[in-house]
Amino acid sequence: MASNMSCIGITARDQADFGRRMSLLLERSEPAGKSGAYELRVWSDASGASVSFVLSEDGVECATPSFRAQSRLHARAKRFASDPDCRFCDPLFVDIVDAKGECFYPLATQLEDILLTRERVSGGTLIELGVCAFAHGMEVWADEAAFTAAQANEEVKFAAESLIPSGLFSPEGQDLPEAAEAFLTGRVLEAGLRENLTTGETFQHAIVKTLGGNYDVLASPRELAAPLEPGNIIQGEFWLVGRVTSGLAEAPRPGLLNRIFRA
Structure with missing residues (x-):
């Protein structure tokens, strides 16, 4: 993995x-x-x-x-959960919604800048998110026809664009904290290898369309038999991290905070 x-x-x-x-x-x-x-x-x-x-x-x-996510999702902020090991990894709970505010599914994602934005996320507020999905294991099919054929004998079949917020569920008999994870199946819209100029290593980036919108998918090339291409169908378990790109409350001004504290 x-x-x-x-x-x-x-x-x-x-x-x-x-x-x-x-x-x-x-x-x-x-x-x-x-x-x-x-x-x-x-x-x-x-x-x-x-x-x-x-x-x-x-x-x-x-x-x-x-x-630096290119994709955008519409969401309604709910609350922050608690990470047992690090308060700067507390996941944000949201509902991913459509243009009318109707919910597709609940989701948890970490925020890359939670230190600065946690107090600016208000429950119930409509926000825009750029979410990156880091692959912890991923299968790839050439196209939707190949994906459908591969499921022919499976009891449980997945749509080519579907998402299960797996981090919100615990295996039976276990009480695990909620995590910023999802089991995602989606269609590759754009794909390319990127070079990390500091390390000289490459990694796979793709824009993937799934239920509820698009996600930026990142993966180690070592986990893939070949680079991703537009039209591929991917499926796997992903860790989610992102940034609120619209809908944050205004940050308090230092001068205002000083007056509040003096009062």
Whole structure:
């Protein structure tokens, strides 16, 4: 199974090598903002790949891989869930909706800039999301006809454009926290290999149409028999991370906060 980092061209031989690579990216990162005792710094690459670092006086608290998403989804914000290991990885619950606000399905996604935007996401508000789906395992068919034929003898059949918010369900008998994961089946609209200019490694990017809209899909080429092409049908388990591109509440002005605190 590919790691999230390998889906944007960052692989390592071992833990020490991974640490060196993260240190290099942190050195090349740019400040994006602060919240309380924490700072967000972002390394980004011409390929679209990025890593968001949350820093405190103790060092790196969280490092989240992402990508400059081209696709957009309409959603209604609901609430943040709690990640048991990292508060900067708390997933945002939304309903993916159509142009009339009708719900396709609920979904959980991480936000790459949660440090700066968490307090600006209001429950019930309509927002626009750019969501990236990092492949944790993916099958590919040449086209919809091949996909349909492959399911001929299967008891459960999937539509060529369908999505199950798998991170919202726990296996029977287990009480697992909600996760930003989905089992996605979709049609490749655009595809191409990108080069991470910092590491020199390539990764697969694609725009994939599924139920509810389009997602930016990222995958390690090592997990694919051949590069993706438009018209392919893909299916697999994906980790989701994104950014709210429209619908955030206005950030409080520092001067206003000072007056509130003095009052």
